[in-house]
Amino acid sequence: MSFIDQGKMRIAGLCLLLFTGMVSFQEKKPAHHLARQQQKSFWTSLPRPGNYVNDYEDLFTQKEEQELNRLLAQYDKQKGTQVVLITVDTFMTSKDSFDLLIHHIANAWAVGHKDNNKGITIGISRSYRKIRIANGYGISRILSDEETKNIIDTVFIPGFKKGKYYEATGKGIEVLLQQLDQPAR
Secondary structure (H helix, E strand, O other): OOHHHHHHHHHHHHHHHHHHHHHHHHHHHHHHHHHHHHHHHHHHOOOOOOOOEEEOOOOOOHHHHHHHHHHHHHHHHHHOOEEEEEEOOOOOOOHHHHHHHHHHHHHHOOOOOOOOOOEEEEEEEOOOOEEEEEEOHHHHOOOOHHHHHHHHHHHHHHHHHOOOHHHHHHHHHHHHHHHHOOOOO
């Protein structure tokens, strides 16, 4: 093999190596790009709420979901305050945008009645290990952000750490509703 043939072989090998690297790099991009595209699509075309509980992460059994829906519907009917629960899967948003998504959902779904704006949106993500409670303007004079955070820290999270999502969510909602029933300060 001549010196020129060896040079051509080296160039061909280098080109093949570069081409293979470019192809493998491009193969990784679509999965990441697809996840971002799904998240963006979810943000721009939110589904309408199916009920008071919208379990996109399948945290609850059907029976548990029905029981939470019953509790929240009864409270809305009796007190005129809407509480909506949504569980968020990773296809819906990034971990960094989770809190923003919960606020976006609260606004887009218009949680709370128009006449009193008394609504609470509870967002939970087991995958991201996050919870966010967004209080409507009509709630803020009854339940402060500090009180809401205390309920998250003392009721929801301890149960979540034990893997008891339904029990912790039910108890957390009960404590929230009890706080709402306290006389306004």
